[in-house]
Amino acid sequence: MEKTPTFTTEKSIWKSTLLLIPMTLLTFIFITGGNPNFSSVSNIVAFLITFLFLNYLFFMILYTGKTDRYRAAGFIAMSLFFALVFIVNLIKARGSMSFNDGTLLSCEIPFCHIVTTMIIIPIVFTQSIIFPGSILEGFASIGSMLVIVIGVSLALGRGFCSWGCFYGGWDDGASRILKKPKIRKINPVFRWASFAVLILVALGAAMTLSPTYCDWLCPFKTVTEYEKVTSFTILLKTIVFVSLFAGLVIILPILTKKRIQCATFCPMGALCALTNKVNVYDLRIDKEKCTNCMKCVKACPTMSLDKIDVENGKPSITCMKCGKCIDACSTNAINYHLKGTQVNKNLTWARMLFLFPAFTLLVIFTGGTMQQGIVLLIQLFTTGSLF
């Protein structure tokens, strides 16, 4: 058997604190935007809660050696606060969560990362982007979001889905409500379903020159913005996306303890899975330590591990690098790994080199919205209104 790693932060307050320092600095920079706003008590309280919460999570990841447990707390907070802040800002700006023909014609719709999957083929053929958004102006412009998609995909591959996606926390959270799943047997072939959705929506968007997934299928319109119901077709679309949200994001994740929407229905997840191929980080199973207990297979929220994957020593390309299998493994056989390096060597370095960019992403997406969300909640409790 190879020598086990000697450098570890687990159970070491000093090593964990030392490695926390750069993250503390990054957290401060990103949640204040380099320009702290301490103009009111609620702003100071919101800053302190967010700052301490995120640093506590990173410290615990280092100190306990557990990844997913603490990642999920930040990730779920990100999704909930994102929805709260997005909806409140939308209602303040437009008067409602719905958009109408005027909003579409003025090209003011925020660009979400999932749209990337639908603009690729039309870009090739029409040299233009089939989305009613702005190239550079306003909130979530197309240029700004595409830079984020490219940068994060290159850096983390499908790690984006577990560390940066501001929707993923919904079904991640729902999948943790029950202690044990009610539906246990799910054919792992369903992990490939998102690729079918990707192909369908990409071709559908190319044929109709419209973002088909956003138009008809996106469950997260329920917690962001949707088309104002003015016709039977729009009513039908509304029924479809609300049903998908209830089914794929809430009910099935509760019953299966899997991230069903992310694993089987998200076209962006499938696209990010392809970027896993060109990404330096992956997870590997040390076969010498593995006892074939299959706890990791049961734990994996995206069905990216089955018996064959365990035998092969690595999850499939659909892996979101959430770290749940690492936490579940009682023999520490699963670890983050850098492609091109030996599986059972320098484990802590590989883990740190993954955790720093991944947690930085979580900080960037959570910091701002969590602060704004806390300010809104303080306002709700003190004035009785969010607006």
Next chain:
Amino acid sequence: MKTLRTIPAYLWAVICVLLIPATFIGNDGFAKQLAKLPFMKINPIYSGGEVARIIQDSTLKISINKPVFAALIGESSKGFVQIKFEGDSLLPEIISREIDFDNDGVQDFKLAINTKTNNTQFEVLNKKDVIDLGVSTMVNDYWIVRVEVRNPGK
């Protein structure tokens, strides 16, 4: 050989550690550079197409866009033409105009818009080119109308 593969792996991982903050800190600059690429423009289906001509009268500025016949390859047989009405300060309560969208000397359709009640009356004057009213709505401080038209080349 193992070392040869290990060095680029660690190097790429360190670059990724820097890439995430760089993506966000340099987002504005990178986005501006990206926006310079030729495909970074909104498809005319959404933008409404290029302005073909502007008619200015005493109360209204009317921008008539080039008809849009967008398709993945080539042109579609049906499309739309977008007309924008802007007032000097506020839009008048009633906008009533006959429009010759293709500038061939023949009036193509007639619009009567009540900007207070959001009611639009539409009449086709040239059935050869015009199909029906698409959208008629207030957008910010101006009024936009999209009229479905036939592609004369198809």
